[in-house]
Amino acid sequence: MGMIALALGLVLIVEGLAWVLAPSLIEQLLEMLRNLPESARRQIGGLAIVSGLILLWLANWLGAI
Numbered sequence: 001m002g003m004i005a006l007a008l009g010l011v012l013i014v015e016g017l018a019w020v021l022a023p024s025l026i027e028q029l030l031e032m033l034r035n036l037p038e039s040a041r042r043q044i045g046g047l048a049i050v051s052g053l054i055l056l057w058l059a060n061w062l063g064a065i
Contacts, residue, residue, distance in 0.1 A: 003065070
């Protein structure tokens with residue numbers, strides 16, 4: 001449970017930093033995402049999932065987990 005809380009906390013920190021440091025860029029990114037077809041957004045989501053799994057595997061392989 002502690003690892004989940006740690007992971008969620010890190011995600012919130014990164015997300016919060018993006019909004020604090022570059023809110024107009026975030027709004028532009030959201031507008032671009034709105035204009036993409038649904039299939040492209042699904043592919044981006046799938047790529048994010050695969051990238052996250054690879055990072056978790058790498059962290060485990062390096063002994064961080």
